[in-house]
Amino acid sequence: MTPPDSPPPFSLRGIAxxxxGPALLFSIGQGAILPVVALSARELGASVAVAALIVTLIGLGSWFFNLPASMITLKFGERWSIVGAAAGGALALLAAGVSLVIGNGLWLLAVAMAVVGMSAAVFSLARQKYLTEAVPVEFRARALSTLGGVSRIGTFIGPFIGAAAIAFVGISGAYWVGVAGMAAAAVLAVTVPDLVAVDGSSARTGPEPTLRGVAVSHAGVFLTAGIGILLLSALRASRQVVIPLWADHLGLDPTHASLVYGLSGAIDMLVFYPAGKVMDRRGRQWVAIPSTLIMGVALVLIPLTGGFTSLLLVALLIGFGNGISSGLVMTLGADFSPDRGRGQFLGLWRFMADAGTTGGPVLLSAVTAAASLGAGVTATGVLGFAAAGVFAVVLPRLRHRRNY
Known part of the structure; x- marks a missing residue:
């Protein structure tokens, strides 16, 4: 029985x-515009190459802004960084929508997409740091896996809401949905009371370590577990490209290709919480190693598929492997992050993860250009085996504050 003066037991449901909430709304807003950015650029007169570059600006903006994001979070605090990032993203999407209305705003669209990426970097880092400090360590993986899962759910349903808006007002409708989602995220983050940090971190005083100091003092972690995270991120990013490319290689029509991709994503969203529970109760390696092995095996099997059914089965396996790894990057970053300099550490951690996200498709493209699509897909699958090997060696040996 809980003593009268004791705080109530922690519950994830109680802080849902x-x-x-802000992460779900932000992801809906971002998801609504992702399918139409390239089409918007083409409508504004961009070539196919330029349209692809503008889409890439979202990822590049997020990647290069991870380190400044840590400084912003340190200066303004997690809550107001989340509010500012969501508001900034809403303004950027408003500008993107205006670029379509004026019909001659390709540069405005490009700048807006870069700002969306930068806003996402600040939002994600602040949200991760916030949960790391507000949730007891025994619930950490479940909390961060749920955060990852909620973000995926938002990104999944956002395009459907955007499509409904497009049907009424044209392609700019997707951007108005994006504005509404991100603005709602900012409002919710303002009005909902702050969580209370469980470790008293908010009361710590004294100068914060520098970004360089954190990088040097934790170089061992970045060069071991960080390499595993880089490989995992490259694997995840590549699998998003591989499925539609191989569907096209097999001659599947767009409807069947979209069905394969969508069902893979649906499986992805269903398993994040059980995986987080396993990580909390059994250890991080119980998810890190199987998830990367499953995705690696599935990608190696893709060149052996010859039609819709076989590709669908392998895509479902990829979705399951990726789904159980939901929140893994954030959880390991939280585990290894120090009390002092946590924001700087997480900025560096996310920078490495986003480097993998950018590099994975580049590897796929390079091997495909040099050999064939099948060889490129197989090379991508090898990343999964490499990541599993790194996690198998590193995670049981490195000390961090999560005691299994």
Missing amino acids: VPAF
Whole structure:
């Protein structure tokens, strides 16, 4: 029985709205515009290459802004960084929508997409740091896996809401949905009371370590577990490209290709919480190693598929492997991050992860150009085996504050 003066037991359900509501709304807003950015650029007169570059600006903006994001979070605090990032993203999408209305705003669209990426970097880092400090360590993996899962759910349903808006007002409708989603995220983050850090971190005083100091003092972690995270991120990013490319290689029509991709994503969203529970109760390697092995095996099997059914089965396996790894990057980053300099550490951690996200498709493209698509897909699958090997060696040996 809990003593009268003891705090109530921690419950993820009890913090669901302040912890996960803004992330869901932000992801809906981002998901709504992702399918139409390239089409918007083409409508504004961009070539196919330029349209692809503008889409890439979202990822590049996020990647290069991870380190400044850590400084912003340190200066303004997690809550107001989340509010500012969501508001900034809403303004950027408003500008993107205006670029379509004026019909001659390709540069405005490009700048807006870069700002969306930068806003996402600040939002994600602040949200991760916030949950790391507000959730007891025994619930950490479940909380961060849920955060990852909620973000995926938002990104999944956002395009459907955007499509409904497009049907009424044209392609700019997707951007108005994006504005509404991100603005709602900012409002919710303002109005919902802050969570209370469980470790008293908010009361710590004294000068914060520098970004360089954190990089040097934790170089061993970045060069071991960080390499595993880089490989995992490259694997995840590549699998998003591989499925539609191989569907096209097999001659599947767009409807069947979209069905394969969508069902893979649906499986992806269903398993994040059980995986987080396993990580909390058994250890991080119980998810890190199987998830990367499953995705690696599935990608190696893709060149052996010859039609819709076989590709669908392998795509479902990829979705399952990726789904159980939901929140893994954030959880390991939280585990290894120090009390002092946590924001700087997480900025560096996310920078490495986003480097993998950018590099994975580049590897696929390079091997495909040099050999064939099948060889490129197989090379991508090898990343999964490499990541599993790194995690198998590193995770049981490195010390961090999560005691299994």
